[in-house]
Amino acid sequence: MKTGVLIVNIGTPKTPSPQDVGIYLKKFLMDEDVISIPFVLRWILVKLIIVPIRSVRSAAKYAKIWTPEGSPLQVRTENFVQALEKQLPENYTVKIGMSYSEPSILTSLAEFKNEKIDKLIICPMYPQYADATTGSAIKTVRKFSHQLKMTADIQYIKPFHDQDFYLDNVFEKMKSTQPQHWIFSYHGLPEKQITKNSECQLSLSCCLSQKSCTIKCYRSHCAQTTEALVKKLNLSKSDYTMTFQSRLGVANWLKPYTDQVLEALGKRKDTRRIAVVSPAFVTDCLETLEEINLESRETFLENGGEHFTYIECLNSDHDWVKGFAGYLTNGLNLASIKS
Numbered sequence: 001m002k003t004g005v006l007i008v009n010i011g012t013p014k015t016p017s018p019q020d021v022g023i024y025l026k027k028f029l030m031d032e033d034v035i036s037i038p039f040v041l042r043w044i045l046v047k048l049i050i051v052p053i054r055s056v057r058s059a060a061k062y063a064k065i066w067t068p069e070g071s072p073l074q075v076r077t078e079n080f081v082q083a084l085e086k087q088l089p090e091n092y093t094v095k096i097g098m099s100y101s102e103p104s105i106l107t108s109l110a111e112f113k114n115e116k117i118d119k120l121i122i123c124p125m126y127p128q129y130a131d132a133t134t135g136s137a138i139k140t141v142r143k144f145s146h147q148l149k150m151t152a153d154i155q156y157i158k159p160f161h162d163q164d165f166y167l168d169n170v171f172e173k174m175k176s177t178q179p180q181h182w183i184f185s186y187h188g189l190p191e192k193q194i195t196k197n198s199e200c201q202l203s204l205s206c207c208l209s210q211k212s213c214t215i216k217c218y219r220s221h222c223a224q225t226t227e228a229l230v231k232k233l234n235l236s237k238s239d240y241t242m243t244f245q246s247r248l249g250v251a252n253w254l255k256p257y258t259d260q261v262l263e264a265l266g267k268r269k270d271t272r273r274i275a276v277v278s279p280a281f282v283t284d285c286l287e288t289l290e291e292i293n294l295e296s297r298e299t300f301l302e303n304g305g306e307h308f309t310y311i312e313c314l315n316s317d318h319d320w321v322k323g324f325a326g327y328l329t330n331g332l333n334l335a336s337i338k339s
Contacts, residue, residue, distance in 0.1 A: 004117040004152070005094040005328065006108055007081055008124045008137045009283065011101030012071040016062035022055035027100040033136040036193065050248075058286075065289040073285040077125075079316040080283065087325035093117070099137060106144045113150050120145075121328055122156035122337060125282050127166055128221030129159040130189060135216075142337055154337040157328050161221040162228060165323030170279055171232045172319070173311050179275040181239060181265060184229070185296075186222045186280040187287060188244035188253040194219050219254060225279050241265075245278075245296075246287055262296050266303025274300060275309040282320075284313045 013024040029035055029046040037045070062071075069075045077096055085094045093115065097105035112120055122141050124134040138156055145154055160166045174182075194200055199213035207214060207223035214220035226242045243261045247253035258276075265271045276296060278288050293310040300308050314320040327333050 001091060001119055002115065002117045003089075003092045004112040004115070004120045005084070005088070005092055006097045006105070006112070006120065006122050006141070007077065007084070007094060008097045008099065008105065008122060008141075009073065009077055010133070010285075011098035012073045012285070013059075013062060014101065016059050016066045018055045018059040021059040021062060022051050024101055025051050025055060025058065031100075031132070031136055033132045033139070036190075061290045062286060064294060065286065072289055073283055076283045076313075076315050080321065083316045083318070083321040084325055087322050088329070097141075099140060105137070105140050106148075109141070109144050109148055109150065112152065113148050117152050120150075120152045120154045121334065122154065123324075123328060124156065126280070127159060127161040127282065128186070128218050128225060128280055129161075129216050130218035131193065131216075132189060134159065138337060145337070155334040156337055158333050158335055159221060160327060160333075161225045163327065165320075165327055166282075166314075167225070167228050167232065169314050169317060169320040169323060170277070171229060173314070174229065174233060174275070174277055177275045177309050177311065179273045179307075179309060181241070181271045181274045182233070182235065183258065183261065183265075183274060183276040184222075184226045184240060184242045185245050185258045185276055185278050185292060186242070186254075187278075188247045188257070189218055191252045191254060194254065222280065229277075229279065245291060258292075258296060259299055262300045262305075263303050266300045266305035268304075272305060273307040273309075274305060275311060277311040278313065282314045284315060288313060 010028065011024065013020040026046060029050060030042060035042050035046065065072055067075060081094045081096055095108040095111060096103050097108040099105060122138065124137040126133040141154065191202065194217065195202060197213045197217065199211055200206065204223055207220040208227060222242065230240060241256065241261055243256050243258040244254040245258040247257060265274060276292055278292055281288050297308040
C-alpha cells in the first residue's frame with residue numbers, strides 16, 4: 001500500500017520583502033478561521049488596514065531571522081521531512097503542505113493523486129488543537145481532496161499535546177536549564193474563539209477537567225501540556241507562568257500576555273534569571289526566533305532582568321522525529337478526514 005504523509009504548517013513569506021510578506025499576510029489573515037468576522041469586514045480590515053501597516057513592520061522582523069538558505073520555518077520543516085522519511089517504511093512518501101504559502105496543500109495533494117497513493121495521513125504540526133490551525137488545515141484538505149476527486153483513504157493525526165513522545169522531547173530540551181522562573185508561552189487566540197463553547201469558563205480548573213468542551217479546546221490543551229511538563233520538571237506553582245503571545249488588534253486575547261508578564265518579572269528582584277519555552281511550536285519560526293528570542297529577551301532585560309534563556313523547538317531532533325514516526329504509523333492515533 002502506497003502511503004502519503006502531508007506535513008502541514010502555517011507557511012512563510014517567499015522572501016523578507018514587504019511585498020512578499022504582504023502577500024503572505026493577506027492569505028493568512030483572510031482565512032475565516034483566523035479572523036472570524038463577515039467576509040466584507042474581514043476584507044476591509046485585512047487589505048486596507050492591517051496589511052498596509054504590518055507588511056513593512058513584519059518584513060523587518062523576518063529580515064532579522066532570515067538565513068542564507070531561506071526562511072527558518074521552511075528550511076527546518078524540510079529538514080524534518082528528510083529525517084522523517086528515513087524513519088518510515090519504504091512505501092511512505094512525505095511532502096510539505098503549507099496553508100498560506102508554497103508548496104501549498106493543494107499542490108502536494110495534486111502530486112499525491114498523480115502518484116496514485118492508497119492512503120494519505122495529514123499531519124498538522126500543532127500539538128494543541130485550534131480551529132484556526134488544525135481545524136483550518138483539515139477543512140482545507142477536505143475541500144481540495146474533493147475538488148481533485150481523490151480516491152485515497154485520507155486520515156489525520158490526533159492532537160498530541162498530551163502524548164509522551166512529544167512531552168518527553170520537550171522536557172529533554174528544558175531539563176538542564178535552572179532559571180528562577182519558567183515562562184510557558186503559547187501562541188494567542190481571541191478569547192471569543194474559546195468562549196464560543198457555552199461550557200467554557202476560561203479557568204485552569206475548567207481546562208483541566210474532563211468536560212466535553214476540553215476535547216477540542218486550545219486553552220485546555222495548552223494547560224494540559226503545561227501541567228504535564230511542570231510535573232516532569234517538579235516545579236511548584238510559583239516557579240512558572242503560562243502566557244500567550246502574538247496578539248493582534250484591540251480585542252481581548254487569551255491572557256496573561258507574554259510581553260506584559262516578562263516586563264513585570266524583569267522588575268522583580270527575585271527573577272533575575274528566567275527561561276522561556278514555546279510548546280505550541282515544534283519548529284522554530286518568526287514567533288519563536290524573533291518574537292521570543294529577540295523581542296521578549298529585550299523586554300525582560302530592559303526592565304531589569306539579567307539572564308534570559310530561550311529553549312529551542314524540537315525541529316528535526318532525532319528522538320522527536322523517531323517518536324513522531326511511531327505516532328503517525330499507529331492507527332489508533334488517526335481519525336478519518338471525512339468524519
